Amino acid sequence: xxxxxxxxxxxxxxxxxxxxxxxxxxxxxxxxxxxxxxxxxxxxxxxxxxxxxxxxxxxxxxxxxxxxxxxxxxxxxxxxxxxxxxxxxxxxxxxxxxxxxxxxxxxxxxxxxxxxxxxxxxxxxxxxxxxxxxxxxxxxxxxxxxxxxxxxxxxxxxxxxxxxxxxxxxxxxxxxxxxxxxxxxxxxxxxxxxxxxxxxxxxxxxxxxxxxxxxxxxxxxxxxxxxxxxxxxxxxxxxxxxxxxxxxxxxxxxxxxxxxxxxxxxxxxxxx
Numbered sequence: 599x600x601x602x603x604x605x606x607x608x609x610x611x612x613x614x615x616x617x618x619x620x621x622x623x624x625x626x627x628x629x630x631x632x633x634x635x636x637x638x639x640x641x642x643x644x645x646x647x648x649x650x651x652x653x654x655x656x657x658x659x660x661x662x663x664x665x666x667x668x669x670x671x672x673x674x675x676x677x678x679x680x681x682x683x684x685x686x687x688x689x690x691x692x693x694x695x696x697x698x699x700x701x702x703x704x705x706x707x708x709x710x711x712x713x714x715x716x717x718x719x720x721x722x723x724x725x726x727x728x729x730x731x732x733x734x735x736x737x738x739x740x741x742x743x744x745x746x747x748x749x750x751x752x753x754x755x756x757x758x759x760x761x762x763x764x765x766x767x768x769x770x771x772x773x774x775x776x777x778x779x780x781x782x783x784x785x786x787x788x789x790x791x792x793x794x795x796x797x798x799x800x801x802x803x804x805x806x807x808x809x810x811x812x813x814x815x816x817x818x819x820x821x822x823x824x825x826x827x828x829x830x831x832x833x834x835x836x837x838x839x840x841x842x843x844x845x846x847x848x849x850x851x852x853x854x855x856x857x858x859x860x861x862x863x864x865x866x867x868x869x870x
Contacts, residue, residue, distance in 0.1 A: 643788045644735065644867075645670050645679055647832030648774055650797060651704065651840035654763040658750040660848055661766060664840035665774040666832055667742035667864065668723075669730040676792050677829050682726045684831035687715055687838075701827065702834040704841025712842050712855040719835060720858060735787075735867040736777075741835075742864045745843055746773035767801035772809060775820075777867045783817035784868070794833055795824035 645668050652661040670679045684702060692698030694711060702708070708715060723740045724731060736742045746769075753766055771793075781787060793802060802822045810820055827833040839859050846856035 642786060643670060644668070644790075645676060645832060646775070646789060646791045647676075647830070647836040648771065648791065648793045648798070649827065649833050649836035649840050650767070650770075650794075651837070651844040654748075654750050654753070654766040656750060656754045660747060660844055661750050661770075662745065662747035662840055662844040662847070663767070663770040663774055664836050664843055664859075665744045666836045666839060667736070667744070668740060668832070669734055671728055671730055674728070676790065676823065676825060676832060679728045680723075680726060680831040680835060682728060683719060683722045684834055686722045687718055690714065690718055702838060704838045708838070708841070709845060709852060712838075712845075712852040713858075715838060716842065716855040716858045719838070720862070736864045739862050741862055743839055743859055743862045744774045744777065744864060745839075746770045747844070747847070761800075764801045764804060767798060768805040771798075771801060771805055775809065775813065777864055778813045778816065778818050778820070780866050781813075781816045781818055781868050783815075785817065787816075787818045787868075789813075789818055789820045790823060791820060792823045792825055792830060792832060794827045794837075796827070799824045 647666045648663060650661065650663045652658055654661045668680065672678075687702055688698050691702065691708065691711070695707075699706065702715075704712075720739060720741065723729065726740070729740050731740045734740070748766055748770070750766065754762060757765070771791075775791065778787075778789065793799075802824060806822050813820055825833065827837065842852050842855045842859055845852050
């Protein structure tokens with residue numbers, strides 16, 4: 599009788615601890631799931647700003663496009679994201695030129711301070727609360743870069759069509775977004791691509807639907823927006839990146855600034 603009572607107590611003891619074990623296991627699993635969900639949510643939206651340097655016109659030696667990639671911390675809009683970073687650049691340029699510019703344009707004599715501007719950009723990006731600094735789809739830095747370029751002289755020789763300038767831009771958009779073509783599609787990725795309305799609208803219309811369909815096969819949901827660069831800080835950064843990259847390729851100048859930008863180049867997003 600005593601043995602049976604002891605056996606019964608032991609079974610109840612093991613049973614209760616098994617319940618506690620399952621409870622803790624469930625709690626840990628739930629916590630892990632929540633953390634993974636938070637990380638996935640933080641990865642799930644990307645902003646890409648695209649601008650150009652040079653021209654696709656017939657006599658040009660080099661036409662270049664640059665894209666600035668970042669992950670916004672909110673849905674406040676493209677005019678808010680990177681505002682802090684661009685304001686720091688405007689302030690620095692203002693101290694040098696004794697007048698704060700309304701808009702940052704590389705072609706407005708910024709070649710002489712290219713290294714300082716690019717250095718400041720990457721420094722202040724770590725302080726910019728409008729973009730994520732962790733849990734990114736790429737490594738190394740809150741800002742990433744892709745570049746595309748062509749030689750309009752040879753393009754005009756090879757292609758006999760009236761709308762070749764916009765065709766070059768359309769092809770450039772596709773190349774700048776190349777990392778999205780190899781995204782693994784394990785979760786939905788929402789991407790907003792923002793371009794300068796002054797130059798890119800026709801090219802976007804030519805290529806948008808094809809890109810939405812093809813990149814969409816990787817669970818990437820992409821939207822295109824053409825905006826006024828005066829109001830969009832990210833487009834102004836893309837302008838600087840494009841200007842520096844083109845300048846270096848043509849004249850081997852601004853090498854330090856170019857190396858900083860080139861060091862943030864990406865070819866893939868997400869894990870394999």
